[in-house]
Amino acid sequence: MNLKELAERLGLSQTTVSRALNGYPEVSEATRERVTRAALQHGYTANANARRLAMGRVGAIGIIIPADSSQRFGPHTAEFLAGLAERLSAHEIDFLISPLINNDEISVYKRLISSKRVDAIIVSHPALVDERITMLAKAGFPFVLHGRTEADVPHSWLDIDNQGAFYQAASHLLDLGHRHIAMIDGLKGFTFSEHRELGYRQAHLERGLPIDERLIIHDRFSDDIGFAETLRLLSCEPQPTGIIAGSMMTALGVSRAIRAKGYQVGKQVSLIAHDDVFPYLNASNMVPSMTTTRSSIRAAGTRIAEMLMLQLDGAAVTAMQEVWPVELILRQSSGPPVR
Amino acid sequence: MNLKELAERLGLSQTTVSRALNGYPEVSEATRERVTRAALQHGYTANANARRLAMGRVGAIGIIIPADSSQRFGPHTAEFLAGLAERLSAHEIDFLISPLINNDEISVYKRLISSKRVDAIIVSHPALVDERITMLAKAGFPFVLHGRTEADVPHSWLDIDNQGAFYQAASHLLDLGHRHIAMIDGLKGFTFSEHRELGYRQAHLERGLPIDERLIIHDRFSDDIGFAETLRLLSCEPQPTGIIAGSMMTALGVSRAIRAKGYQVGKQVSLIAHDDVFPYLNASNMVPSMTTTRSSIRAAGTRIAEMLMLQLDGAAVTAMQEVWPVELILRQSSGPPVR
DNA sequence: CTTATTTTCCAAAGCGCTTTGGGAGGGATC
DNA sequence: GATCCCTCCCAAAGCGCTTTGGAAAATAAG
CATH class of the missing domain: 1.10.260 (434 Repressor (Amino-terminal Domain))
Structure with a gap:
């Protein structure tokens, strides 16, 4: 018919x-x-294809996901996508997930643009200097960036205050009297990771306290990594008494390792995690309940979808830029250092 | 151009x-x-739209995700999608994720089909009697089912041996001497959930042991639920000495609750979890390491993508049907009951 | 040197929709 | 009763590609 x-x-x-x-x-x-x-x-x-062909509009937005994706297609991405879906469904807009081939992200983006399959693109995991942003901006293709970059081209983005998050976390621990604080965060090179490290350093700097470079760790977000790195850290001399974890997954591993070493979380070793808010993992229900810096990645997805819609509806296409604050929520996993 | x-x-x-x-x-x-x-x-x-319009082929497969999706768009879905992506990327096939509106899944499927936006559909989370399957089969639209259903129409599906998994888990605990074993699994109505319960019952039945219906719990897969339900269970009389969890997320909560009650996992209370294999959550690294029934949901995604490709390439379109075995991996979280 | 066959390319007809630029028909207005 | 203006509808021209049915050029066969 x-x-x-x-x-x-x-x-x-x-x-x-x-x-x-x-x-x-x-x-x-x-x-x-x-x-x-x-x-x-x-x-x-x-027929959607005929319709799009005639209209020049597509009704879909593009997202690029690594193909061998243990790396990035984890729970964070899933939550983020869920947030997008929440908002986009109202507009009958689908999303097209393009697997990333050969890690040549730029060419995947170009293909996506020139094959006219999406009206706009969502870019994630930016690096401080990110070729994709300049390329897309130059091409004049609508996109919203989840995160931030140093590129000096007008574009819309939404990021959370990663620096503030780790600044607060580190400050809190330092003010409690901790003097050897480790951070186990995401991979180096990404903006969020760099910003977090900046916050961590800033907290030390402001208090005139030295930084032990061995305590700054960058790796994937996973339970395993958290566990292994923490075991290693706790064998260091001097032993760190506080750990800041970049994700809840990491934190699970960290807290296991702390227990495995015979210590108690929140006593001999304090732990603060960044919580992206997963519906199946609740910081306040943990034992001990977990001190976190919290910011819902799902909510970010929803807002980004909204920004995209605004941009597509032509309205004020002046770049929208938002930094969301991150709140430090004190619970039982952090306390003054104990001998 | x-x-x-x-x-x-x-x-x-x-x-x-x-x-x-x-x-x-x-x-x-x-x-x-x-x-x-x-x-x-x-x-x-x-131009992809023009191309598809002319050819009648689309180059994309459809997946339907609930819009308010804390429910199903969790880590399981993410892993599954990652598996799909792994295989589909080679064929330059994208996937189109349609958010589910008003929970009226059937109409979303119909829209997807008649708007010719996808060449095939992947159906997940079947119920024992599932309208979607009969509809799609009747419509003659290519699809592969992740899971199983009782519908008597020829179609391709891939499922794991859920019944066998829980049968093995329950049998193991029973044979160790446990007599009060709880199971905390997914929502009722879904095939996998029913099959698991069947396995659990079968293990008891074969040994002529009674079943305490209060120990069979169906709910969402989440840390919270695992925690709350376990607290409740451990206040029951007689207290269960073994728990089988339907997911690793649930198991995290369960094991926290066990510790919160002052017991040790693998001692006073044994725990077996079904592990869908998440790259960021490793059963063997846990403390104590976790006895699991394991089957990679990512691998299933990859295989399903493959089945879809075969089906689309016209080849032998006789329905492909696979049941994957599930292995029970003994670790430290399960042992004989301790007073 | 013809004639039959390939090889290599082309014009034009769709695919199913949106949208431009009008054209009937029916009231309202004078 | 003629004129004007809406309201409601239509024919036809694209959108950018694939594909059918030939035709011209190059090659092989007689």
């Missing part, structure tokens, strides 16, 4: 049927009603 | 250019070379 058939069956022109279905004012309410009913009855839906 | 322009610039017809780029044999190698080079140089990629 296509438009032509439907029109014939109704004794109307294709034009009228198309207009009736797309809500144009040039058709009478009676006809519109009749058309809508017939469409429903015959299960007619416009 | 479109086909027409490119053809003009090359002094060739659109036909020839199109054929050259799509590998048809009717063009000389010399011309093909020339065309390919020019396309690359001018950054030409065929």
Whole structure:
């Protein structure tokens, strides 16, 4: 069943049927009603490809995911996507997930743009200097960046205050009297990771306290890494009494390692984690409950979808830029150092 | 830059250019070379919509995700998608994630089909009686089911041996001498959930042991639920000495609750979890290391993508059906009951 | 040197939709 | 009763690609 058939069956022109279905004012309410009913009855839906071809609009936004993706297609990405979906569903917009081939992200983006399969792109995990941003901006293709970059081209982005988060966490521990604080965060090179390290350093600097470079660790976010690195850290001399973990996954490993060494979390070793808020992992329910810097990555997804819609609807396309604050929530896993 | 322009610039017809780029044999190698080079140089990629419109093929497969998706868009889905991506990327096939609106899954599927946006669909989380399967089969639309259903229509599916998994887990605990074993699994109604319960019951039945219905719990997979339910269970009389958890997330909560009650995992209370294998959560690294029934959900995704490709390539479209065995891996979290 | 066969390329007809630029028909206005 | 203006509808021209059915050029066969 296509438009032509439907029109014939109704004794109307294709034009009228198309207009009736797309809500144009040039058709009478009676006809519109009749058309809508017939469409429903015959299960007619416009062929999306033809529609897009004719309109030049696509009705989908693109996201690029590494193919061998243990790395980035983890729980963070999933939550983020869930947030996007929440908002985009209202607009009947789908998303197209392109697997990343050969790690040549730039060419995947170019392919996505020139094959006209998406109206806009969401870019994630920016590095401080990120070729993708300049390329997309130069190409004039609509996109929103999740995160921040130092590129000096106008574009929309949303980021959380990663520096502030780790600044608060480190400050809190330092003020409690901790003097050897480790941080186990994400991979180096990404903006969020660098910003967090900056916050950590800033807290020390402001207090005139030295930094032990061996205590700054960058790696993937995973339970394993948290566990292994913490075991290693706790064998160092002097032993760190506080640990800041970049993700809840990491924190799970850290807290296991602390227990495995025979210490108690929040006593001999304090732990603060950054919590992206996973529905299946609740910091306040943990034992001991976990002190966290919290910011919902799902909410960020929703807001980014919104920004994208605004941008696509032409409105004020002046770049929207938002930094979300991160709150430090004190719970039982952090306390003054104990001998 | 479109086909027409490119053809003009090359002094060739659109036909020839199109054929050259799509590998048809009717063009000389010399011309093909020339065309390919020019396309690359001018950054030409065929407009996907026009291409699909002309060909009737789409180059994308559809997946449906709940919009308010704390429920199902969790780590399991993410891992599964990662598996799909791994395989599909080789074929330059994208996937289209349609958010589920109003929970009316059937109509979303129908829309997806009739709008011709995907070549095939992947269906997840089947119920024992699942309307979607019969609908898709009747419509003759290519799809692969992740899981199983009782519908008597020919279709491809891949499932793991959920019944066997819980049968093994329960049997192991029973054989160790446990007599009060709880299971905290996924929501009722889904096939996997029912099959697991079946396995659990079978183990008891075969040994002529009674089942305490209060010990069978169905709910979402989450840390919280695991925690709360376990606290409740451990206040029951008689107290269960073994718990089987349907997911690693649940198991995290369970093991926290066990410790919170002052017991040790693997001593007073044994714990076996089903492990879908998350790269950021490693059962053997836990403390104590976790006895699991293991089956990689990512691998399942990869295989399902493969089945889909086979089906689309027309080959033997006789329904492919696979049940993957699940292995019980004994570690420290399960042992004989201790007073 | 013809004639039959390939090889190599092309014009034009769709694919199913949106949208431009009008054209009937029916009230309202004078 | 003629004129004007809406309201409601339509024919036809794209959107950018693939593919059918030939035709011209090059090669092989007689």
